[in-house]
Amino acid sequence: MATAELAGKHLVLGMSGGIACYKIAELTRLLTKAGATVQVVMTEAATQFITPVTMQALSGRPVYTSQWDARIANNMAHIDLSREADAIVIAPASTDFLAKLAHGMADDLLSTLCVARDCPLLVVPAMNRQMWQNPATQRNVTQLRADGIQVLGPDSGAQACGEVGDGRMLEAAATYEAIASFFQPKILAGRRVLLTAGPTFEPLDPVRGITNRSSGKMGFALARAAQQAGADVHLIAGPVALETPWGVFREDVQTAQQMHDAVMRAVPDYDIFIGVAAVADWRVDHVSDHKIKKTAGRAIPAFNFVENPDILAAVAKLPHPPFCVGFAAESGDLEVHGEEKRVRKNVPLLIGNLGPLTFGLDDNEVVLFEAGGATKLPRADKRTLAGALIAEIAKRLPDTSLIR
Secondary structure, eight states: OOTTTTTTOEEEEEEOSSTTHHHHHHHHHHHHHTTOEEEEEEOTTGGGTSOHHHHHHHHSSOOBOOTTOTTSTTSOHHHHHHHTOSEEEEEEEOHHHHHHHHHTOOOSHHHHHHHTOSSOEEEEEOOOHHHHHSHHHHHHHHHHHHTTOEEOOOEEEEOTTSOEEEEEOOOHHHHHHHHHHHTSOOTTTTOEEEEEESBOOEESSSSOEEOOOOOSHHHHHHHHHHHHTTOEEEEEEOSOOOOOOTTOEEEEOOSHHHHHHHHHHHGGGOSEEEEOSBOOSEEESSOOSSOOOOOTTOOOOOOOEEEOOOHHHHHHTSSSOOEEEEEEEESSOHHHHHHHHHHHHTOSEEEEEEGGGTTTOSEEOOEEEETTEEEEOOOEEHHHHHHHHHHHHHHHOOGGGSOO
């Protein structure tokens, strides 16, 4: 993550009772690593699962558990603790605590804090599948959403009780992503973004193929940044070993033809297309059904290549194309090749970089090519750079690129 992503943010992290309290230790570490200050407030039930000492060590601040705590001069912890907060996050949020919030109950420090707040409130539910599915819980969650409270999750999967289903708390990393997303300006609210990312793999036989060194990190970072900016994001990814960004719909493909077909199926529903993937220009005209064996005395195999479809150009040629953004990874003469490619593909914006110097790395340096000239952005980690690129794209969107 970009280390200063939440710099200057102050969060009250409220913990109600549940076995998922163990995940909050890691969440606290992620939040503080991202620059946030974290004030932990625990219910009595939460202290049965993890100690205040642990949470104090991780947050670097005293932990509050009682509304009668006299460490605050005016003895009004339920008022003062939230006044400097940018948000209150309840994680885990138990069935009982969701019910308290829905009905405005204030019978302990944490619930009173939530009732007396001026800042946004986010809750991260964690409970057994039957407790989550209970009609009363669903009514309470509906009420919380109607009251403007952000409900993050829950996830589905194996639960501590041994059952499987909805109600499992989001993992710490996913919860962090949701919180980070909450604080980002929604400059793409109402937009629908289609992206490609990663390499493609063109098979020669069942075990071998032609690919490239693209890691997919830049494309995945852009998908994350677009989602954080409020867009509905569809990510079409080649073969990469990366986690799907929070809130992003991901579709996996392997070959250039599969990526082309997936893009052309989806693109009518989107108003922005960002082609980040490093797509193979050629594929073999015939893929062997069996592994090509190396045998003594046998001639070295020769392959005939055919051209793969040009995805970016195909999208740009549509009768009513979305706003198209291309990427170009060059090995030299970026200024010449970048602008030439932008004109040839007929796209309003092309982002160029020297691919061999950035493939697989966590940082990048790019140049923006458009009709008015070229603009170089400073080198930065790919997440920071992705946020800057999404801001640049948002500034260039015509009014007519609203959802079609």
